[in-house]
Amino acid sequence: MIEVKDLTKTYTIDGQALKAVDKVSFAVGKGEMVSIIGHSGSGKTTLLSLIGGLTKPDSGQVMIDGINLWSMNDDCLSEFRNKKINFIYQFSSLIPTLTTIENVMLPTAFGNYSEDIEGYARELIRVVGLEDKMNSYPSHLSGGQQRRVAIARAFINSPEIVLADEPTGDLDEDTEKEVIQLFHRMNEEKGITFIVVTHNKEIANQAKKQFKMTNGILSAI
Amino acid sequence: MSARLNIISFALKNLKRKIIRTLLLLLAVTVVTGTLFSATLFISSMQNALKIGTYRLGADVLVVPEKYASEARSALLAGEPTSFYMDKSILERVKKVEGVKRASPQLFVKPSSFTCCYNVDVFLVAFDPETDFTITPWLTKNLKKSLVGNEIITGREVPVVPGDTIPFFGTAFKVAGTMEPTGMKFFDHSVFMTMDAAYKMAEDSKTKSMQPISIEKDKISAVLVQVQEGFTPDRAAIRIEHDIDGVKAIASDEVISTVRKQLGGLLKGILAVSAVVWVLALLMIGFAFSMIVNERQRELGLLRSMGAKKGHIFRLIIAEAVIISVSGGIVGLIAGSTLLFTFKGLILHSLKLPYLMPSATVLIELVAGAIFFSLLTGLLSSLMPAISASKMEPYEAIRKGE
Structure with missing residues (x-):
């Protein structure tokens, strides 16, 4: 379903070219859960952004369901992201002026979704255990609670692919386990494909396919 | 209440984020629109009064004793009672x-x-x-x-x-x-x-x-004259003064043109000041929105990652600016009208000119013009920041905003 071929992305920092992603090729089948581990700065986040169509590669291709992401124009690519892909970031990615329910529903503002989407949003918030924080603003939530809201948001558009960048970064051990269980549940019940970038080897080991990223080069473990 | 957002509701929520900044920007538009609207309304009212008043006068030339010419002008324009x-x-x-x-x-x-x-x-x-x-x-x-x-x-x-x-x-x-x-x-x-x-x-x-x-x-006290066809009031006035000693013949168009010159000067002055204030307001709002876009780079990148198109980002920034400018315009209309009606007497007393509110049609045109003007202010000032925000590559925006 996801096919990455010779993907390369170079940044110029202080006049020096740095290959963040260096000729990466791999494939992920539909409904698979894949983990990528690696040190900070090894290019994991850049790779996720390339797969999600957030940045254009210098060379190589990202094919999803046989479609080359960069053959689409910007509007089509945005619509594609809105319908098929969602992200979980390692930083707080909530909009401070929106409540929990509004943050979760935010992706639906950019596409056509049915009227009962709000009910689904409430259900997702219950799943992540924040039903009593439905109308709270991010400033009234702890770091861990904010991360759970972002996780709920990642499923609002019923994506086919979730790209998670350190999704359990600042969660306590129990919540971390719950989140990983949720990923597995979504993976099994809804067939969502997960690519999870993590430092946590325990989480990485739970994935069917595991990769390691070193200096922009991806290798199977 | 539905938690579903659209561009306008999202823009409104964003504007509440830094309420002081939003209010300052709104105030800038209020001042510009209020000044322009009240000045235009005031001058239209004076021109309207002059038009209707001179039509009512119905005379082309007013002949008065030479030494009372200025009193006669004051009587005609400012209605100051006089006897001569x-x-x-x-x-x-x-x-x-x-x-x-x-x-x-x-x-x-x-x-x-x-x-x-x-x-x-x-x-x-x-x-x-x-x-x-x-x-x-x-x-x-x-x-x-x-x-x-x-x-x-x-x-x-x-x-x-x-x-x-x-x-x-x-x-x-x-x-x-x-x-x-x-x-x-x-x-x-x-x-x-x-x-x-x-x-x-x-x-x-x-x-x-x-x-x-x-x-x-x-x-x-005076002789009101209607001139024959083919004669201008000016020409008739000159002849009257030439033929009769000790009188001043005041042509009605002379009175009007004098006042029109005064009004024209006043209008030019107000327009010049307003134009400067408007340009400053445009720059201020434009600068503020450039800052807003810069501050919210990561958020805008996140929105793009959720599927927002370039057009959504463009419309969001424009909507925020237009909400500020149109609200400022409406507040300006109310504030300008209130100030005008409060100080109308004082201004008229010092200017000594006639005043009559224009017709409802003209008033509606002025109000619509003021709203359009404020809308234009919002559009123009936020155009560049909105274009630059929509052109940002999502991942770059997220990274730079970190």
């Missing part, structure tokens, strides 16, 4: 001047402070029904009759209604009608009577009034 007289023989001499089609005398009488029991400055104007061509057409059209005996008609600002009685110099006058407003005090604050009634009032005042007035029957 010249010999009635001037009328016959004016009629003989080449280019004069019709001429009719008028008497101006300044009532004493306690002549009238109403707390309004009124100006008594007497006309000759036989020759008059300014008041009589109005009487014929609206009252369908002439004034008889002690009947008078009043300007709109004189606080009486038809049927009331007002005493002047000991003589009671009956109000036969009220003229429509013109915005010129000369008409709106005046009481019009026949010259016979005025002469009789003066005669009777010697026995009936504590402050008698003396007006000889061979005296008049």
Whole structure:
């Protein structure tokens, strides 16, 4: 379903070219859960952004369901992201002026979704255990609670692919386990494909396919 | 309430984020729109009054004693009551001047402070029904009759209604009608009577009034002239002054053009100041929105990652600016109108010019123009920041915003 071929992305920092992603090729089948581990700065986040169509590669291709992401124009690519892909970031990615329910529903503002989407949003918030924080603003939530809201948001558009960048970064051990269980549940019940970038080897080991990223080069473990 | 967002509700929530900044930007638009709207409304009102007032005057040239020319101008433009007289023989001499089609005398009488029991400055104007061509057409059209005996008609600002009685110099006058407003005090604050009634009032005042007035029957204050076709008021005025010594012939278009020049100067001044303030407001809002886009780079990148198209980001920024500018415009309209109506009297007193609100159509046009102007301010100022925000690559925006 996801096919990455010779993907390369170079940044110029202080006049020096740095290959963040260096000729990466791999494939992920539909409904698979894949983990990528690696040190900070090894290019994991850049790779996720390339797969999600957030940045254009210098060379190589990202094919999803046989479609080359960069053959689409910007509007089509945005619509594609809105319908098929969602992200979980390692930083707080909530909009401070929106409540929990509004943050979760935010992706639906950019596409056509049915009227009962709000009910689904409430259900997702219950799943992540924040039903009593439905109308709270991010400033009234702890770091861990904010991360759970972002996780709920990642499923609002019923994506086919979730790209998670350190999704359990600042969660306590129990919540971390719950989140990983949720990923597995979504993976099994809804067939969502997960690519999870993590430092946590325990989480990485739970994935069917595991990769390691070193200096922009991806290798199977 | 639904938690579903659209661009407008999202923009509104974003604006609440830094409420002080939002209010300052709104204030900038309020000041610009309020100034422009109130200045335009004020000047339109004066031009409107001048147009209607001069139409009501109906005369091309006003002939007055030479040394009272400035008082006559003040009486005409600012409605300041005045009394001056010249010999009635001037009328016959004016009629003989080449280019004069019709001429009719008028008497101006300044009532004493306690002549009238109403707390309004009124100006008594007497006309000759036989020759008059300014008041009589109005009487014929609206009252369908002439004034008889002690009947008078009043300007709109004189606080009486038809049927009331007002005493002047000991003589009671009956109000036969009220003229429509013109915005010129000369008409709106005046009481019009026949010259016979005025002469009789003066005669009777010697026995009936504590402050008698003396007006000889061979005296008049002014001669109103209508010029023949082919003659301009200016040309006729020059001829009158040339042929008759001791008089000043004031062409009505001279009065209008003088005032128009004054108004034009005023308008140019206000427009120049407003243009500078507008450019500053544009720069200020534009700069503020560049800052906003910069501050929210990561958020905008996140929105793009959720599927927001470039158009969504563009519309979001534009919507925020337009909400500020249109709200500022509406507040400016209200504030400008309130200030104008509060200080109208004071400004008019210092400018000594006529004032009459324009018609509803013109008012609607002015309000629509002001709203459009504020909308344009929002659009123009946020255009560049909105374009740059929409062009950002999602991942770059997320990274730079970290």
